[in-house]
Amino acid sequence: MIMSHYNYWIVVVLMMIGFYIVIAHGNLIKKIVGLTIFQTSVFIFYISMAKVDGGTAPILADGIEQYSNPLPHVLILTAIVVGIATTALALALTVRIKEAYGSIEEEEIQQQDNLN
Amino acid sequence: MGTALAIVWMKDLLSVIMLSGIYGLLSASFFVAMDAVDVAFTEAAVGAGISTLLMLVAITMTGHKEHHSRHKPFLALAVVMVTGGLLIYGTFDMPSYGSSMAPIHMQVAPRYLNDSMQEIGVPNIVTSVLASYRAFDTFGEVVVIFTAGIGVLALLSVVFHPKEIAKIHLFNDSMHEKELILRIVSKILIPFILLFALYVQFHGDYGPGGGFQAGVIFAAAIILYAMVFGLSTARRVINKSFIKFLASSGVLLYGSVGVVSFFSDKNFLDYNILSADPIAGQHLGILLIELGVGITVASIMVIIFFSFAGRREFSKNQDNKTGGSKAS
Numbered sequence: 074m075i076m077s078h079y080n081y082w083i084v085v086v087l088m089m090i091g092f093y094i095v096i097a098h099g100n101l102i103k104k105i106v107g108l109t110i111f112q113t114s115v116f117i118f119y120i121s122m123a124k125v126d127g128g129t130a131p132i133l134a135d136g137i138e139q140y141s142n143p144l145p146h147v148l149i150l151t152a153i154v155v156g157i158a159t160t161a162l163a164l165a166l167t168v169r170i171k172e173a174y175g176s177i178e179e180e181e182i183q184q185q186d187n188l189n
Numbered sequence: 190m191g192t193a194l195a196i197v198w199m200k201d202l203l204s205v206i207m208l209s210g211i212y213g214l215l216s217a218s219f220f221v222a223m224d225a226v227d228v229a230f231t232e233a234a235v236g237a238g239i240s241t242l243l244m245l246v247a248i249t250m251t252g253h254k255e256h257h258s259r260h261k262p263f264l265a266l267a268v269v270m271v272t273g274g275l276l277i278y279g280t281f282d283m284p285s286y287g288s289s290m291a292p293i294h295m296q297v298a299p300r301y302l303n304d305s306m307q308e309i310g311v312p313n314i315v316t317s318v319l320a321s322y323r324a325f326d327t328f329g330e331v332v333v334i335f336t337a338g339i340g341v342l343a344l345l346s347v348v349f350h351p352k353e354i355a356k357i358h359l360f361n362d363s364m365h366e367k368e369l370i371l372r373i374v375s376k377i378l379i380p381f382i383l384l385f386a387l388y389v390q391f392h393g394d395y396g397p398g399g400g401f402q403a404g405v406i407f408a409a410a411i412i413l414y415a416m417v418f419g420l421s422t423a424r425r426v427i428n429k430s431f432i433k434f435l436a437s438s439g440v441l442l443y444g445s446v447g448v449v450s451f452f453s454d455k456n457f458l459d460y461n462i463l464s465a466d467p468i469a470g471q472h473l474g475i476l477l478i479e480l481g482v483g484i485t486v487a488s489i490m491v492i493i494f495f496s497f498a499g500r501r502e503f504s505k506n507q508d509n510k511t512g513g514s515k516a517s
Contacts, residue, residue: 147318
């Protein structure tokens with residue numbers, strides 16, 4: 074029971090590390106890195122569900138009976154590339170925030186907003 | 190996991206980003222261990238390559254020191270602990286790792302595994318699902334990537350006066366003359382990276398690979414070139430409007446392959462009619478749309494990198510004008 078669920082626990086721990094970075098840190102770049110970790114933990118979650126004991130990569134070949142589930146692979150493959158595109162968008166926004174406010178610390182940005 | 194933990198403690202964003210690159214590479218090796226070779230491929234190129242690069246370019250503009258945060262982390266820690274505890278409690282209802290009886294393996298997956306060879310004729314099932322069974326989804330993903338690229342362009346694109354461009358060129362060229370070893374090594378490497386990207390692109394039916402991976406690897410080669418030889422040199426090789434044209438033509442190619450099947454009263458993206466033989470039609474369809482995906486992904490990644498780097502030149506230039514008072 075304990076050994077058969079360790080993959081989920083690794084995912085949960087990684088996800089919580091990412092979550093913690095997102096909510097506890099004020100630096101926007103650091104938040105984006107935290108989101109990336111969170112994202113990757115979801116990827117690992119999907120891929121670990123696709124794994125079948127004794128299975129192999131889902132590329133058909135003679136003499137192999139058991140394959141891992143290909144569907145999560147497809148979903149995550151595209152999700153990774155979409156993830157980098159959206160991360161790039163987030164970084165672009167951060168760069169513009171830096172130009173407008175002179176800071177990427179959440180608190181300093183809020184202070185400036187309150188002054189206006 | 191240790192790497193992820195270290196990211197929490199690091200205050201210097203440069204080391205945070207380097208660690209996140211290592212983290213990307215490690216998760217790629219996880220994916221190999223769990224039989225997802227296609228995914229590992231993508232993660233290695235994206236997580237350890239391009240995302241690290243983009244973040245590095247971003248911190249050159251935003252500064253790389255994290256300020257000490259003033260609010261207390263205990264509340265956040267408590268929230269995280271409670272959420273994590275609940276999630277772990279939830280995992281007890283999940284099927285155990287590697288079980289072949291898990292519900293996920295009972296639904297549509299056996300059909301893909303058993304019938305894909307007869308219906309699609311492609312040994313790599315990830316490719317056949319991605320490009321044929323679920324091609325409509327993939328089209329959506331490509332459009333998302335395209336839109337994100339447009340978003341980055343809208344946020345970061347800058348227009349220079351011709352006079353300033355000449356100045357920037359001079360500055361760039363002088364900066365990149367020093368690293369002789371890097372230049373020679375990358376000159377040798379880049380053709381092989383490009384060749385490998387093409388192999389991954391066109392061999393995706395039979396082995397791990399496909400448009401997404403190939404696009405990212407191709408873009409990585411061009412970005413490497415731009416980093417070592419300077420942005421101006423890279424711009425001279427790859428025209429800005431040409432690459433924008435490429436990005437949109439990739440999406441267009443994908444979409445038009447789908448529309449072709451309308452003319453013979455079939456569904457969107459039904460490749461069987463592309464050729465007299467359904468299997469050959471499937472092959473052709475997959476080849477074409479993977480090509481569309483590859484072109485779009487590669488050019489969008491290059492566009493994103495160019496806009497970041499171009500923005501950096503712009504802000505540097507502004508700094509020089511104001512006597513470097515804003516330099517951080």
